[in-house]
Amino acid sequence: MATPAALLDEPGRAAGIRLEHPVQAGALVARFGSPLLVIDCAVVRRQYRALAAALPGVDLHYALKPLPEAAVVRALAEEGSWFDLATSGEIELVRAAGIPAGRCIHTHPIKRDADIRAALDFGVSTFVADNVDEFIKLQPYRQQLRMLLRLSFRSPQATVDLSRKFGCDPAAAPALAEQAAAAGLTIAGFSFHVGSQVANPDMYQRAISTCDELLRAGRARGLGPFDVLDIGGGFPIDYLRAAPEIGAFCRPIRAALAELPVDVRVIAEPGRFLCGPAGLGLATVIGRARRDGRWWYYLDDGLYGSFSGQLYDGSRYPLEPLLPHGGMPEPCVVAGPTCDSIDVVAEDIPLPELQVGDLVLGRQMGAYTSATATDFNFLPRARVLAVNVDADAS
Ligand SMILES: *Cc1c(COP(=O)(O)O)cnc(C)c1O
Numbered sequence: 001m002a003t004p005a006a007l008l009d010e011p012g013r014a015a016g017i018r019l020e021h022p023v024q025a026g027a028l029v030a031r032f033g034s035p036l037l038v039i040d041c042a043v044v045r046r047q048y049r050a051l052a053a054a055l056p057g058v059d060l061h062y063a064l065k066p067l068p069e070a071a072v073v074r075a076l077a078e079e080g081s082w083f084d085l086a087t088s089g090e091i092e093l094v095r096a097a098g099i100p101a102g103r104c105i106h107t108h109p110i111k112r113d114a115d116i117r118a119a120l121d122f123g124v125s126t127f128v129a130d131n132v133d134e135f136i137k138l139q140p141y142r143q144q145l146r147m148l149l150r151l152s153f154r155s156p157q158a159t160v161d162l163s164r165k166f167g168c169d170p171a172a173a174p175a176l177a178e179q180a181a182a183a184g185l186t187i188a189g190f191s192f193h194v195g196s197q198v199a200n201p202d203m204y205q206r207a208i209s210t211c212d213e214l215l216r217a218g219r220a221r222g223l224g225p226f227d228v229l230d231i232g233g234g235f236p237i238d239y240l241r242a243a244p245e246i247g248a249f250c251r252p253i254r255a256a257l258a259e260l261p262v263d264v265r266v267i268a269e270p271g272r273f274l275c276g277p278a279g280l281g282l283a284t285v286i287g288r289a290r291r292d293g294r295w296w297y298y299l300d301d302g303l304y305g306s307f308s309g310q311l312y313d314g315s316r317y318p319l320e321p322l323l324p325h326g327g328m329p330e331p332c333v334v335a336g337p338t339c340d341s342i343d344v345v346a347e348d349i350p351l352p353e354l355q356v357g358d359l360v361l362g363r364q365m366g367a368y369t370s371a372t373a374t375d376f377n378f379l380p381r382a383r384v385l386a387v388n389v390d391a392d393a394s
Pocket residue numbers: 063065066084107162193195196197232233234235269270271272273367
């Protein structure tokens with residue numbers, strides 16, 4: 001293992017560290033402080049390979065939003081991943097990581113002119129739009145770009161429904177395609193996002209077959225190449241409840257994709273699935289109190305920090321003491337460090353008695369956790385530390 005000084009050469013990247021067992025994470029807290037969010041790049045690689053095997057022939061574009069970390073981007077690039085960018089900050093991150101622009105698409109449906117220029121300057125040439133005002137913004141650059149028309153397929157059963165805010169009604173797509181073609185835009189095809197952490201693959205299946213019809217109709221009318229279908233993200237992972245195994249989950253999706261014209265390039269934009277299981281949250285019990293007959297444990301991380309996903313993303317993470325002292329678990333409350341009363345991570349969670357200074361481990365905390373953390377109350381967010389960054393660690 002490298003010395004602490006060498007480990008700190010590159011912020012957030014612990015090059016020499018191999019993490020094989022969570023207990024070793026305790027040593028990381030001793031060295032790097034608490035709270036900590038450990039990102040295991042070996043798990044990122046494993047997740048990429050699992051999804052690539054479940055969706056053969058589909059070009060996976062990592063959506064940076066759930067965990068915009070350079071070490072994750074580099075690990076995925078080494079696996080052959082492509083990238084889905086939505087903001088100029090994300091462009092800067094992939095640029096600094098040395099990712100070629102040709103491996104990136106820009107998928108924000110609503111853009112400022114400066115956003116479009118920043119992406120074009122980097123070299124991105126695939127953009128997403130879902131309405132006429134956006135076509136007008138893209139029109140001046142039509143020689144340099146191709147457009148995916150984003151469709152909306154509502155998924156009320158998904159944890160996060162991403163088809164309410166963006167996407168046009170599939171029934172409106174033919175008329176919009178006409179308008180885009182009239183504006184001189186090259187229509188590469190369609191994209192959709194059925195929602196995040198979706199419960200079952202039915203919606204993908206329906207969306208793919210609708211897009212199949214629309215692609216064929218667009219081609220028949222000579223409105224553009226229509227040779228790309230982007231099936232978005234949303235692939236589920238285990239939290240307190242187990243998700244379906246990814247190969248089985250994708251079986252109906254594979255069947256629907258097999259019906260597409262053979263020359264359609266299929267791409268996907270997974271976020272959570274690639275990075276969620278890679279995150280291990282480590283927080284320290286900084287105080288405790290007995291209130292109304294139960295223990296309240298106060299951690300140095302909470303809803304305003306790495307547990308922000310409980311608010312924004314609706315996720316709940318499996319929590320456990322790192323090194324239990326023994327004793328019968330009894331219902332207790334786990335709270336965050338801020339003075340705000342909503343800053344409670346778990347009520348009624350069964351835990352054996354903990355002492356001040358003990359470490360609590362949160363699993364499946366890679367996606368939508370540190371990405372949405374704040375420094376509320378001047379409490380610094382958890383430090384992000386990437387481990388197992390080298391491919392031979394996996
Ligand atoms: C957030 C987002 C993703 C990633 O979604 P996951 O559910 O995390 O896989 C992909 N594409 C777009 C356009 C997004 O906004």
